[in-house]
Amino acid sequence: MAKAKKPKLAVWKFASCDGCQLSLLDCEDQLLQVTEIVEIANFPEASREIQPGPYDISLVEGSITTPHDAERIHKIRRQSKILITIGACATSGGIQALRNFKDVREFINLVYANPKFISTLQNSTPISHHVYVDYELRGCPINKYQLLEVLNAFINNRKPNIPNNSVCIECKRKGITCVMVAEGKVCIGPVTHAGCNALCPSYNRGCFGCYGPKEAANTSSLAKQFMEMGLDNYGIVRVFRGFNAFSDAFRKESEAYEK
Amino acid sequence: MKSKTIKVDYLARVEGEGSLVVNIKGNKIKDLKFKIFEPPRFFEAFLVGRHFTEVPDITARICGICPIAYQMSSVHAMESIAGIKIEGPIRDLRRLIYCGEWIESHVLHIYFLHAPDFLGYEDAIQIAKDHPNIVKKALEMKKIGNEIVNLLGGREIHPINVRVGGFYSIPPKSEFLLLIERLKWARDAAVETVRWAASLPFPDFDVDYEFVALSHPDEYPFNEGRLISNKGLNIDISDYENNFFEEHVAYANALHSVNRKGEPYFVGPLARFNLNFDKLSPLAKELAHEVGFIPPVTNPFKSIIARAIETVYACDEAIRLIENIDWSTKPYVEFEMKEGVGYGCTEAPRGILYHRYRVGKNGLVESAKIVPPTSQNQKQIEKDLYEFVTKYINLSKDELQWKLEQVIRNYDPCISCATHFLKLEIIRED
Structure with missing residues (x-):
């Protein structure tokens, strides 16, 4: 019997740090096992060899920030059977979405000597604002074991087993004393999507939201708690304006305290 | 007249998005552009208004390959504003986590980004098909570097445990002791790597560079020291902006870092090696002598050997630190933040990374300036490309193209880092 053809994998980059x-x-x-199962067909960070599409799976890192990239993502979507976003930039706009709350022209003037040569969009947006996304893997950065799980699932035509509860649940399960209740540390673990295995509380600090909001996150109740703990409005704005500032839940909560 | 155009739309095996265009007519270069089209992310702008304690977590996101460097330069800058100097075990732990990043980043570059050029492969996966043991060994070495960052930092990419004043917590000594045997294995593997790298064929290409690196009286530099060069520079890091400038380049409206004479300079492993050779560990020095790699080394293709020697050093230093650190230390130093301006300059795997911040009364950042190693090397990279084409203009187009890509990869450029600060016209070649 002829050996089945390996699925072709492509890795694409938009505005990002390359970490995912x-x-x-x-x-x-x-x-090396992964490369036995999939054909790495387009991964410029690792290889000079670029095979033409179509690709069975595209992993997309980074957010859309330039007019050119807003077009390029459509070309990638057309060449990809399955498109998976990896990380906070691709899934919620990333840290560079902090510009979305300001006038980007001010930012350009602050950083660049020749503003007119900078081609950029006002907002840094997630991939899903532009094309259909088959699966969004969260995290800043993503958890590499979750990446392997997602690849495995799509190759085998099954649903990825990625828990969608909160960091708070992971923390309880790990048996860590609550850093907020016991030590008064600001922690957004109760509203943050699981995935890191409660990393920050394990190192004695509060969660700062790398994985973005979990489903139905009660951010307003948590913000009230922070207020009781002594945070001022601007402090609360900053808590929700991190690597997932432009995700709906975190954006709305930060805007509520900006007024 | 015969002409050729070399056009690389998307440079491979570098971190980030860059392109290269060379137009040659007859025996003359008509045009040469090394471009960066990575979109800007405006870090220096959105750091304004953030609390100083948030800065190491935010700047880490500039680069997934060297987040420790960004965290280290920013915490040192903030501590200089607070007027505190971290000594003793916390200082040692910071060297330890930097060792992990150097091992991980250097091994990635040596075997995955650079070695394929020398061996004539498109990538390391292709190497693995013919020589699986080389790639397996490289992955294991890289993993050990990552394990140090993982244990002390919490995870290998964007670690969470670094804070102004020290660390949030320190994992138990017993977990670090488990790394020692593995580090000894990695050190042996790095020794083999040095011998292997030294046996590679290098093009004849020597340049009279100004090498710039940190220099410390007692140690090979990571976090501290004065900035020195082989051309007489010797300054405090707070004098950086009086000695290095950004200059306008007419064709691309680009600003590149230049020295006080308006010339390019060279940062990174080869610069550190040339300027700090006597501070290497005895094993690393002995090995350099064995393979005949003695400063001054002025062939940039040989930076792969400098990276390998630094990997031996980083393993040696990590072992020494783990065996000698006083593990009973408190994880961080208490301090009161002040207002003012502070500077940080540390040795990222790719070279010096400069940060300057002004912090106001309320602890909020009022201004930020960050100069990553790749933007400092960029003008030198272009000059190398120009000189290489001039010298090897008769190579076939394909061979010249591959060699020019290699000229760029000699510097292990991190375009993701550089772009947010490089003042470049953003053009995409389609």
């Missing part, structure tokens, strides 16, 4: 695609190379124990 690096996660694939950080799978030191699994990388």
Whole structure:
């Protein structure tokens, strides 16, 4: 019997730090096995060899911030059977979405000597604002084991097993004393999507929301709690304006305290 | 007249998005552009108004490959404003986490980004098909570097445990001791890597560079020291902006970092090696002698050997630190923040990373300036490209193109880092 053709994998980059695609190379124990199962057909960070599309799976890192990229993502979507966004930039606009709350022209003037040569959009937006996305993997950065799970699931035509509860649940399950209740530390674990295995509380600090909001996050109740703990309005704005500032739940909560 | 155009729309095996265009007519270069089209992300703008304690977490996001460097330069800058100097075990732990980042980043570059050029492969996965053991060894070495960052930082990309004043918490000594045997293995593997790298064929290409690196009286530099060069520079880091400038380049409206004479300069492993050779560990020094790699080394293609020697050093230093750190230390130093201006300059795997912040009365950042190593090297990269084409103009188009890509990769450029600060015209070649 002829050997089945390996599915073709492509990795694409938009505005980002490269960290999420690096996660694939950080799978030191699994990388060579992964390449036995999938054909890495387009991964410029790792290879000069670029195979033409179509691709079975596209992993997309980064947010859309330029007119050119807003077009490029459509070309990628057309070449991809399955499109998966990896990380906070691709899924919610990333840290660079902090510009969305300001006039981007001011930002350009502050950073660049020749503002007229900078081609950029007012907002940094997630991939899903532009094209249909088959699956969104969260995190700043993503959890590499979750990446392997998602790849495995799509290759085998099954649903990825990625828990969608909160960091708070992970923390309880790990048996960590609550850093907010016991030590009065600001922690947004109760409204943050799981995925890091309660990393920050494990290191004695409050969660700062790398994985973005969980479903039905009660951010307003948490913000009230922060107020009782002594945070001022601007402090609350900053808590929700991190790496997932432009996600709906965090954006609305930060805007509520900006007025 | 015969002419050729080399056009690389999307440079591979670099971190970020860049392109290269060279137009050659007859025996003359008509045009040469090394461009960066990575979209800007405006870090220096949105750091304004953030609390100083948030800065190391935010600047880490500039680069997924060297987040520790960004965290280290920013915490040192903030501590200089607060007027505190971190000594003893916390200082040692910061060196330890930096060792992890150097090992991880250098091994990634040596084997995955640079070695394929020398061996004539498109990538490391292709190397693995013919020589699986080389790639497996490289992955294991990289993993050990990552394990240090993972344990002390919480995770390898965007670690969460670094704070102004020290660390949020320090994992138990017993977990670090488990790394020692593995680090010894990695050190042996790095020794083999040095011998292997030194045996590679290098094009004949020497340049009279100004090498710039930190220099510390007692140690190979990570977090502290004066900025020195082989051309007589010797300054405090707070004098950086009086000695290095950004200059307008007419064709691309680009601003590149230049030295006080308006010339390019070279930062990174080869610069550190040339300027700090006597501070390497005895094993690293002995090895350099064995393979005949003695400063001054002025062939940029040989930076792969400098990276390998620094990997040996980082393993040695990590072992020394783990064995000697006083683990009973408190994780951080208490301090009161002041208002003022502070500077941080540390040795990222790719070279010096400069940060300057002004913090106001309320602890909020009023201004930020960040100069990553790749933007400092960019003008030198262009000059190398120009000189390489001039010298090897008769190579076939394909061979010249591959060699020019290699000229760029010699610097391990991190375009994701550089772009947010490079003052460049953004053009995309389609």
